[in-house]
Amino acid sequence: MVEYPYEEAQELLEKNVALATEKLAQIEEDLSFLRDSIITTEVNIARIFNHDVRRRRQEKDEKLVAELEAK
Template sequence: MVEFLKERQNGKSEDDDVEDDDDELEDDETEKKPLKTTFELNDTLYAEAELEDTDTVFLWLGANVMLSYKLPAAISLLRSKLEAAEASLTNVISDLEFLREQITVMEVNIARVYNWDVKKRREKRELEAREGGKGTAEKDSG
């Protein structure tokens, strides 16, 4: 369940990142103004840049792969990634709901088995007490 929770959180942040990138590219395409961006120089060091008249963007695809795209192609790629991420997030959320239901069912079943065991032990003690009482009464009369 912890893995599903982590996956849900990662899916939400991925959705936000892709949405931000998509919005930025759409603004750049429609307004043709300089594109302001932040890029990573090191793990903890970032720099800001302003790109003039951009019609090409470079997107990280993962596994250390970066490709060059024209703006319309980049926007369509980001939209398809966003749709896939939203679908994945929906699946993870439904899986989490199913797991919560199953946990509740298991807790109820455990309680039922425990109560059944308590009842059986009580019946056994009562039976032993009755048989023990009969045994002492027979010895006294004998």
């Protein structure tokens, strides 16, 4: 364990607090960006899913029409 004089310890702790505050601000900014990215990704996944549902429904309808026309 290291001992520091009071003034030096105070200075070191204040420096550490300042660095931690800067890192916290950067981390919060990164977290906000990630939240936005997650929302965008979820919306895109929903759109792809809906497109696939419409595509399968259309294929099913086309197959049904072809069967009815064949009769």
